[in-house]
Amino acid sequence: MKGSMSEEATPQVGAGIRRRRRGLELTLAEVAQRTGLSVPFLSQIETNHARPSMRSLQKIADALDTTAARLFAVSDQAQRVDVVRAGEGGALAEGGGGTARPLVRGQQAIQALEFVGTHDWEREFVHRNDELLYVAEGAVEAEADGVTYRLTGGDTLYLTGGVRHRWRSVQSDSRVLVVAVADHIEQAALER
Numbered sequence: 001m002k003g004s005m006s007e008e009a010t011p012q013v014g015a016g017i018r019r020r021r022r023g024l025e026l027t028l029a030e031v032a033q034r035t036g037l038s039v040p041f042l043s044q045i046e047t048n049h050a051r052p053s054m055r056s057l058q059k060i061a062d063a064l065d066t067t068a069a070r071l072f073a074v075s076d077q078a079q080r081v082d083v084v085r086a087g088e089g090g091a092l093a094e095g096g097g098g099t100a101r102p103l104v105r106g107q108q109a110i111q112a113l114e115f116v117g118t119h120d121w122e123r124e125f126v127h128r129n130d131e132l133l134y135v136a137e138g139a140v141e142a143e144a145d146g147v148t149y150r151l152t153g154g155d156t157l158y159l160t161g162g163v164r165h166r167w168r169s170v171q172s173d174s175r176v177l178v179v180a181v182a183d184h185i186e187q188a189a190l191e192r
Contacts, residue, residue, distance in 0.1 A: 013057065014048040016071035020064045021046075034063035054100065058122065067125070069111045069180070072102050098169065108182060115176045121166035129181035133157040133167060138174025142167040 021031055028046075032039045037056060044050035045060070052060065054068075061068045082105055098117030104110060121143070133142060135151045142149045142157050144165040151157060159165055161181075169176065 012048045013052070013068070013071050014046045017042075017060060017064070018046040020066055020071060024064060026064075031060065031063050035059040054098070055122075062123075067127075068100075069102070069113055070182075072105075103177070110179055111182050112177060112179045115169070115174070115178065117169070117174065118172050119167070119169045119174070119176065121168040124164050124166045126164045127159075127161055127180060129161045131159045131165075131178065131180040133159070134177040134179070136175040136177055138169060138171035138176075140167050140169050140174055140176055 021028070028039045028042050031037075032042055035042075035056070037059065041050060041056075042060070045052050045056075057068045057071075061071060064071070084103055084105065098115060098119045100113050100115045100119075103112035103114055119140075124143075133140075133151070134156045135153055137153050139150065139152045142151060142165065144157065144159055144163050146164075149157060150170075157167075167176070
């Protein structure tokens with residue numbers, strides 16, 4: 001833990017990982033084999049005694065056929081009103097020169113993450129529901145359905161569900177907000 005953040009303010013992903021792993025009827029050993037991470041380390045993550053790096057968290061999410069945002073969403077209880085202050089929430093994980101932190105807690109109708117610093121495209125995403133990428137500061141390159149877009153401060157990229165995409169920061173001082181309709185929300189319900 002860094003700085004003066006309390007344990008309560010640090011996002012905890014362990015419960016979400018454990019819930020998803022058990023739902024898929026996987027053992028820690030099976031997840032370890034899929035991720036290349038050790039069983040003791042995975043156990044520490046599930047019990048919130050260790051915090052995974054962005055890379056490790058993505059490996060776990062891939063092994064559990066989900067995303068990091070969904071793992072965090074199912075770790076928290078839904079709230080009717082919730083304020084996440086600028087200094088609260090801490091980073092989901094750090095690594096590669098950047099951080100990411102949740103802006104919405106619990107399993108809500110939308111998910112939102114703030115990425116600060118360097119973010120590289122290691123993999124593509126395809127989500128069932130819509131997503132908005134907003135560049136608050138800096139610059140990013142986004143690729144959607146094979147077309148590359150350069151976005152700078154104030155630009156947005158809107159993606160409907162099913163669009164294959166990825167993005168990366170091209171300036172180390174970039175700050176990007178990603179807001180998505182949560183995957184547990186059925187698109188048909190939104191179209192009514």
